[in-house]
Amino acid sequence: MKIVRGVVTLGAAALAQSLLSHYGPALAGYCDLFTIVVVYYGLTCPPPAAMMMGTAAGLVEDSLLHSILGMNGFTKTLISYLVGSIGSLFMLNQTIPRFGILFTATILDRLAELGLSVAMGRSLDFPGTLTILQHGLGNGVLGLLFFWVAARLP
Amino acid sequence: MAHLLAERKPYLLLLVLLTFNLGLMSSRIKSAGQRSILEEAILSLASPFLKAASWVGHGVSGTWTEYVDLRGVQRENRRLGEKIDALALKAQEAEEERQELQRLRDLLDLRDSVPWTTLTARVIARGVDGSARIVTVDRGSHDGVRLNQPVLTPRGIVGRIIEAAPGTSKVQTILDPNSGAAGLIQRTRVQGMIVGEGERTCRMEYVSDLSNVEVGDVIVTSGLDQIYPKGYTIGVVESIGEGEGLTKLVAIRPEVDFRRLEEVLVVLKTEGPPEKSAR
Numbered sequence: 452m453k454i455v456r457g458v459v460t461l462g463a464a465a466l467a468q469s470l471l472s473h474y475g476p477a478l479a480g481y482c483d484l485f486t487i488v489v490v491y492y493g494l495t496c497p498p499p500a501a502m503m504m505g506t507a508a509g510l511v512e513d514s515l516l517h518s519i520l521g522m523n524g525f526t527k528t529l530i531s532y533l534v535g536s537i538g539s540l541f542m543l544n545q546t547i548p549r550f551g552i553l554f555t556a557t558i559l560d561r562l563a564e565l566g567l568s569v570a571m572g573r574s575l576d577f578p579g580t581l582t583i584l585q586h587g588l589g590n591g592v593l594g595l596l597f598f599w600v601a602a603r604l605p
Numbered sequence: 606m607a608h609l610l611a612e613r614k615p616y617l618l619l620l621v622l623l624t625f626n627l628g629l630m631s632s633r634i635k636s637a638g639q640r641s642i643l644e645e646a647i648l649s650l651a652s653p654f655l656k657a658a659s660w661v662g663h664g665v666s667g668t669w670t671e672y673v674d675l676r677g678v679q680r681e682n683r684r685l686g687e688k689i690d691a692l693a694l695k696a697q698e699a700e701e702e703r704q705e706l707q708r709l710r711d712l713l714d715l716r717d718s719v720p721w722t723t724l725t726a727r728v729i730a731r732g733v734d735g736s737a738r739i740v741t742v743d744r745g746s747h748d749g750v751r752l753n754q755p756v757l758t759p760r761g762i763v764g765r766i767i768e769a770a771p772g773t774s775k776v777q778t779i780l781d782p783n784s785g786a787a788g789l790i791q792r793t794r795v796q797g798m799i800v801g802e803g804e805r806t807c808r809m810e811y812v813s814d815l816s817n818v819e820v821g822d823v824i825v826t827s828g829l830d831q832i833y834p835k836g837y838t839i840g841v842v843e844s845i846g847e848g849e850g851l852t853k854l855v856a857i858r859p860e861v862d863f864r865r866l867e868e869v870l871v872v873l874k875t876e877g878p879p880e881k882s883a884r
Binding site for chain 2 (some may be wrong): 466470474498502503505506508509515519520522523524527528532535544567571
């Protein structure tokens, strides 16, 4: 059941991200729904399940973005592990801590992605600190909404 | 050993997954941009989502666009409808004014062409039964209107004043059975008496059985009645029948359309009736 729910969540995230990038490209730049899903699973599921979800979400994102397959898989696996580890140490069920972890996870994801690009010898296309921060803020707000909705689902 | 493995399971899984992703990345780089079987498989798994996203997106977008268009069309339709109504009203008013202008211009031409003092009047009422035997005009004794003054239109004789109040006057038209006008057939100069038949025709009486009358002959005033000036059109011969004794009964269709009579010319003073046709 949990697997089915995970697959459905991932599919919904892929669908929403596709719609957003198609009909609101400016807004899509501030939202990474896959990261939100990964953070959610990192905080609510055991580490193995969270990491599996991180890898799956990253690979789907790679296939959607036509980037190097495995790059987002790598970063999101790492993020899911880190979020799971932090979630096991701290209480992150309040709004501000949740926003903080979403914000941090999003920025780490972007930075890890940039670091991997550099490590693989690809040209660095740094979007700018402000853009990354905006990305983190946007994802933080949207993530809170996601958590609010998810808490009310059966 | 088993306990150690269970304790280290997350780390091992992390290591496996990270290695797996790195392997994917390196294989992609080695294949110089060509997709691997695994990548193809993932893309195949993702493609239904992409198609669904596109389908939903197009559906929502199409529905929204059509809805907005429909609202726009409805609003535009309402606006154009109102505009059409306003333009139709304006066109009707313009047509009315054009016709009135034409009638007044004809009256003006008539007034300029006759050597008498005339007065333009507007028909303001008809008989209570809707007939045009007696009509009321908006000029009266204050304007110089007197009894028995002839009333004309550019098409011909209308009738005579039978009552002149200060502001209005009554005109007995040639359709009235009690009216009478001296007329003659323009072509043959045969004379007779024009009497109204009530609704829309007149008849010419006292026309000799031997006289030359044909359907279509124009009947004009002869001036012998001392009311209507000589030479103005009354109507045309519509049919010819047998009258009393050795006379013919000539049915006349008046030239003036009494059902649409709106403006007329009252002849105030006649100084010598000229031989002149109003046609």
